[in-house]
Amino acid sequence: MKQLMLGNKAFARGLYEAGCMVVSSYPGTPSTEVTEEAAKYDEIYCEWAPNEKVALEVAFGASLAGRRSFCGMKHVGLNVAADPLYTASYTGVNGGLIICVADDPGMHSSQNEQDSRHHAIASKVPMLEPSDSAEACEFAKRAYELSEEFDTPVIIKMCTRVAHSQSVVDTVDRVVPEPRPYEKNPAKYIMAPANAIKKHPLVEDRMRRLAEYAEDCPFNRVEMGDTRLGIITSSTCYQYVKEVFGDQACILKLGMVNPLPKKLILDFASKVEKLVIVEELDPIIENHCKQLGLTLSGKDLFPMEGEFSQNMIAEKLGVEVPNGSSLDEQMPGRPPVMCAGCPHRGMFYTLKQNKCTVLGDIGCYTLGSAPPLNAIDMVLCMGASLSSIHGFNKATAGQCEGKTVAVIGDSTFVHSGMTGLANIAYNQSNSTVIILDNSITGMTGHQQNPTTGYNIKGDPAGKIDLEALVRAMGISRVRVVDPYDLTACDQVIKEELAAPEPSVIISRRPCVLLKYVKAAPPLKVDCDKCIGCKSCMRLGCPAISVKNGKAVIDTTLCVGCGVCSQLCKFGALQKG
Amino acid sequence: MTKNIMIVGVGGQGSLLASKLLGHLLLKEGYDVKVSEVHGMSQRGGSVVTYVRFGEKVYSPIIDKGQADFIVSFEKLEAARYLEYLKPGGRIVVNTQEIDPMPVITGAAVYPENLIAKMEATGAAVDAMDCLALAEEAGSSKAVNIVLMGRLSKYFDNISLEKWQQAIEECVPPKFLELNQKAFLLGRN
Numbered sequence: 001m002k003q004l005m006l007g008n009k010a011f012a013r014g015l016y017e018a019g020c021m022v023v024s025s026y027p028g029t030p031s032t033e034v035t036e037e038a039a040k041y042d043e044i045y046c047e048w049a050p051n052e053k054v055a056l057e058v059a060f061g062a063s064l065a066g067r068r069s070f071c072g073m074k075h076v077g078l079n080v081a082a083d084p085l086y087t088a089s090y091t092g093v094n095g096g097l098i099i100c101v102a103d104d105p106g107m108h109s110s111q112n113e114q115d116s117r118h119h120a121i122a123s124k125v126p127m128l129e130p131s132d133s134a135e136a137c138e139f140a141k142r143a144y145e146l147s148e149e150f151d152t153p154v155i156i157k158m159c160t161r162v163a164h165s166q167s168v169v170d171t172v173d174r175v176v177p178e179p180r181p182y183e184k185n186p187a188k189y190i191m192a193p194a195n196a197i198k199k200h201p202l203v204e205d206r207m208r209r210l211a212e213y214a215e216d217c218p219f220n221r222v223e224m225g226d227t228r229l230g231i232i233t234s235s236t237c238y239q240y241v242k243e244v245f246g247d248q249a250c251i252l253k254l255g256m257v258n259p260l261p262k263k264l265i266l267d268f269a270s271k272v273e274k275l276v277i278v279e280e281l282d283p284i285i286e287n288h289c290k291q292l293g294l295t296l297s298g299k300d301l302f303p304m305e306g307e308f309s310q311n312m313i314a315e316k317l318g319v320e321v322p323n324g325s326s327l328d329e330q331m332p333g334r335p336p337v338m339c340a341g342c343p344h345r346g347m348f349y350t351l352k353q354n355k356c357t358v359l360g361d362i363g364c365y366t367l368g369s370a371p372p373l374n375a376i377d378m379v380l381c382m383g384a385s386l387s388s389i390h391g392f393n394k395a396t397a398g399q400c401e402g403k404t405v406a407v408i409g410d411s412t413f414v415h416s417g418m419t420g421l422a423n424i425a426y427n428q429s430n431s432t433v434i435i436l437d438n439s440i441t442g443m444t445g446h447q448q449n450p451t452t453g454y455n456i457k458g459d460p461a462g463k464i465d466l467e468a469l470v471r472a473m474g475i476s477r478v479r480v481v482d483p484y485d486l487t488a489c490d491q492v493i494k495e496e497l498a499a500p501e502p503s504v505i506i507s508r509r510p511c512v513l514l515k516y517v518k519a520a521p522p523l524k525v526d527c528d529k530c531i532g533c534k535s536c537m538r539l540g541c542p543a544i545s546v547k548n549g550k551a552v553i554d555t556t557l558c559v560g561c562g563v564c565s566q567l568c569k570f571g572a573l574q575k576g
Numbered sequence: 577m578t579k580n581i582m583i584v585g586v587g588g589q590g591s592l593l594a595s596k597l598l599g600h601l602l603l604k605e606g607y608d609v610k611v612s613e614v615h616g617m618s619q620r621g622g623s624v625v626t627y628v629r630f631g632e633k634v635y636s637p638i639i640d641k642g643q644a645d646f647i648v649s650f651e652k653l654e655a656a657r658y659l660e661y662l663k664p665g666g667r668i669v670v671n672t673q674e675i676d677p678m679p680v681i682t683g684a685a686v687y688p689e690n691l692i693a694k695m696e697a698t699g700a701a702v703d704a705m706d707c708l709a710l711a712e713e714a715g716s717s718k719a720v721n722i723v724l725m726g727r728l729s730k731y732f733d734n735i736s737l738e739k740w741q742q743a744i745e746e747c748v749p750p751k752f753l754e755l756n757q758k759a760f761l762l763g764r765n
Contacts, residue, residue: 004599004609029615108614132610132637165637166599166611236637243636311640322642324660325698331657332685334677336587336622367620372682445615537682542621545676554675556717 005169007162010133011100012037013169014140019176020044020070021095022062024055026415027444028074029109030163031102035072036447039456043174048447048456051382051415052077056084056099063097063153064189066180068144072100075116076381080416085153086123087191090199092151094180096144102158105280106307109443111362111381113305115281120155120258124203126210127155127258128219131238133167139255142218148180150206150213157257159280161236161307211259219255222268226250229317230272232265232285236308237278243310244319260288269294276301276317280308338367340543341519341559343509344436346483347407348375349539349563350490354497356405359392361385361417363409364442364511372540382412386420386433393429401430402497408433411441411449414464418473424502425474432496432503435466436483439510446514470504477503484509486566512559520560521576525551530572536564578631580639581728584658585650586675587624590721593747594648595626597725601743602630605735612637623654623677646731648724650707651675656691659700668700669727671707671720703727707763714759722748722756726763737764 005013011034015023023046025035039046049055052073062069073081078101085099101119104110120127128143130136136158143154187195214220230250233241238253245251252268254260269275269289277286277298286298301316302308311321338345348368351358352375360366360376361384369376378388385406393401408417413435424431441447448454453463470478477499481492489507496503510517522543532549543557544564551572558576565573581598583591592613599611607630614624627639641660649655649670662668672692679685688694692704705727711719722744729740741757748756 002603004603004611006613032615160614161612161637164613164615166609166613167634167637168603168608239635239637309638309640310636311642321640322663324642324644324662324664325700326660327656327688327691327694327698329688331653331688332677332679334586334621334623334654334657335679336620337678339588339620364620371678371684443620540678540682542676542678542681545681 002168002170004166005133005137006033006164006166007130007133007136007158008033008164009037010137010169011140011156011158012041013171014137015070015098016041016044017137017172017174018141018144019068019174020144021067021176022059022069023047023071024049024058025072026050026052026055026077027441027447028077028102029444030104030160031072031074031077031100031158032444032447033163034100035456038070046456048449050450052081053083056081056088059097059099060084060088063093063095065095065182067095068177069095070098070100073102074110075101075103075114076110076112077101078116078119080382082119082123085119085125088153089123089125090191090196090203091189093147093153094182096147097153098140098143098147099153099155100158101155102160102163103281104160106160108160111379113281115284116155116157117257117282117284120157121284124207125153125155125258126150126256127157128255129157129235129257130162130255131235131253132162133165133169135255136162137169137171139219150210152206157235159235207259211261214256214259214261215264217256220261220264221253221255223247223251223253224271227271228273229276230268230274231276231278232268232289233278234285235280237280237313240308240310240313241278244314244317254285257285260285262292265289265294266292278302278308278313281305335370336367337370337540337542338364339512340541340557341512341561343438343483343507343512344368345373345539345541346486346563347434347436347489347507348373350486350493351375351405353490354403354493356403356493356497357400359385359389359404359406361406361408361412363412365407365409365436368407370540372538376407383408383416383420386417387423389431389433390420390424390427390429393431398430401432405432405434405493405497407436409442410435410437410439410451410466411447414450418469421470421475421504422473428502430500430502432505434505434507437466437506437508440514442511446511466506475502475504477501478506479503480506480508482509483507484561484563486563512561520562522555522558522560523553523562523565523573524576525553526572526574529570531570535567535569536573538567539564578629578634580644580663581628581646581648582639582644582658582661583626583628583648584654585624586654587620587622589650590718591624591626591650594721594725595628597743597747598628600747601735601739602628604743605739607631608634610634610637623657625658646728648728650720650724652691653677653687656688656695659695659698662700664699666700667731668695668702669724670702670704671724672704673706673708673720705763710762711759714762715755719756719759722759723763726760729760729764
């Protein structure tokens with residue numbers, strides 16, 4: 001049946017049709033929906049793991065047990081999962097093992113723009129790259145065959161425009177292959193030096209065989225057109241190239257981007273007058289072609305950064321592009337903001353009032369860095385807040401610890417903050433850590449995690465007791481505070497910053513967007529009392545503005561959290 | 577010939593339902609369809625863009641500058657922001673609602689005035705209406721998306737009202753169906 005499907009949903013469909021049995025992932029835009037959609041099939045066991053390393057090891061274990069398995073993550077997640085990946089390349093698989101990594105060129109929702117193809121090359125694992133939803137489904141199925149035939153994990157690389165675009169997919173029924181029996185095989189599965197040494201040449205041999213396979217595989221294809229221009233491309237760039245040139249140029253579309261073919265490329269290049277490589281981010285196909293001795297254009301024309309588009313490709317290759325009219329004036333920007341009623345806002349306001357240096361982390365709360373709060377000093381990667389504050393405080397030898405805090409969300413804390421806290425407790429820095437516990441993984445769209453008490457299907461599950469965990473790790477000062485209560489927040493922050501030992505403050509209130517969180521009536525402005533002082537505006541709440549010298553509450557946005565009313569000295573903001 | 581509809585607005589306004597409805601309808605009409613969305617961080621009250629493309633064979637999932645046959649905007653400033661994407665002779669269907677972005681709220685910028693007239697002055701055909709009022713008349717401020725779809729439907733001579741209504745029935749939960757059908761007709765008429 002033909003259906004319009006998100007690339008990620010189509011990927012999940014491919015997993016389903018190929019008989020995938022176990023899925024373990026950590027959410028990350030733009031990869032999250034592969035796992036969310038897979039979880040809708042009762043035949044597949046699906047879970048959110050605490051982080052990508054755990055997820056990949058779970059999927060590896062399922063493969064070891066002879067079942068087809070899957071693990072999904074965003075590009076930076078593969079850095080976390082790199083450890084098992086590089087050695088799973090040596091062990092190979094039993095049941096087929098697919099890893100989805102979703103890159104984010106243009107950084108719609110990411111902290112860097114790394115090109116995941118480097119991981120495939122470095123770990124010596126084949127990588128496929130679909131260009132639309134139909135291919136995402138098809139490649140997922142074929143990747144299992146490839147994985148089992150070549151005894152290797154297979155990475156399928158998505159990007160934002162493939163993951164989050166819908167296109168037509170033709171679905172078929174699920175076929176589950178016979179499980180492969182698990183057999184004890186120390187030489188294959190115990191990667192101690194004596195075995196690994198024997199494995200490495202086999203990995204190299206596998207790459208040679210895969211390179212042979214790439215010469216004539218179903219993932220790579222040539223579309224001949226006018227031979228004056230030949231373009232080698234992959235992924236969503238293929239779609240842009242087709243949009244510009246249709247059948248008017250020769251195209252070598254690569255669906256397998258590691259390893260890259262040689263003869264296929266040389267043969268293609270010999271048939272065209274001018275060769276151009278169109279690839280987002282790093283010049284990986286380009287460098288491969290240059291190693292083959294080819295003369296070509298690539299990054300001399302196209303940027304290393306950001307997303308491409310049909311107009312960009314047309315312009316760079318001398319094709320006229322349509323013009324649109326714009327207004328002369330600059331439009332005010334509309335950056336993302338913390339939602340009205342976001343529980344993080346009260347805590348960030350308090351930190352700003354206390355002039356704290358705030359080492360931040362990855363999640364919705366990164367938005368605390370935006371004006372007018374400007375409450376965050378640093379954001380690096382998942383878990384870095386806790387490790388970095390320890391280094392910061394050790395380096396400054398007591399000078400900064402009275403005004404420096406780390407902030408981290410509940411899901412991120414479990415992902416990779418716990419090890420940083422272990423270091424704080426073990427090596428004793430006087431660090432103050434705030435766990436912003438909104439009882440969900442917020443930014444990626446509300447995924448459950450080990451602190452929420454529910455699993456991926458929303459059924460009751462194991463639940464980490466954060467207070468008990470933190471105490472067990474050796475932190476004796478543990479405070480819990482409601483971030484809607486500014487007085488309490490201020491008191492707790494002052495006390496814990498002053499305390500001569502490490503402390504953890506749990507700022508606890510569920511995300512206001514959660515269905516079970518009931519909004520209070522919107523606040524009302526008493527215009528007789530409001531003097532237009534704009535104190536309430538310091539919160540940066542999108543529901544408050546000042547019009548004609550008086551505060552105005554947007555009743556479609558306000559959830560009645562009442563934080564703003566605590567800032568109003570005149571009692572003008574009243575409960576509705 | 578591929579047709580391009582760009583849906584722009586503020587994160588949280590419900591543009592995903594609008595693109596779902598269009599995608600569903602156009603696929604049933606026998607077109608090849610691609611819809612491109614943005615998820616994640618930019619959804620949180622930020623400027624959001626969805627591309628809907630349909631035709632005999634669609635390649636790129638995105639719409640580039642000067643290519644949109646329609647810009648459907650949930651908010652006035654957002655229509656002006658993406659004006660450059662409109663094809664010469666293209667049409668803007670815009671909700672006249674103003675939602676202040678954070679730089680305006682904080683006083684770092686001002687909300688531009690007379691945007692509808694300014695857009696018209698560039699030669700764009702602008703169909704502006706207070707969709708929020710109509711959505712509230714239908715029963716919920718959240719139905720702005722379907723009011724806009726109702727308005728857009730006026731410009732599709734080859735797709736009957738019944739087909740739009742059927743598509744709404746297939747895309748909207750039953751308990752909100754009546755409200756949305758009402759919102760659609762209020763937008764269309």
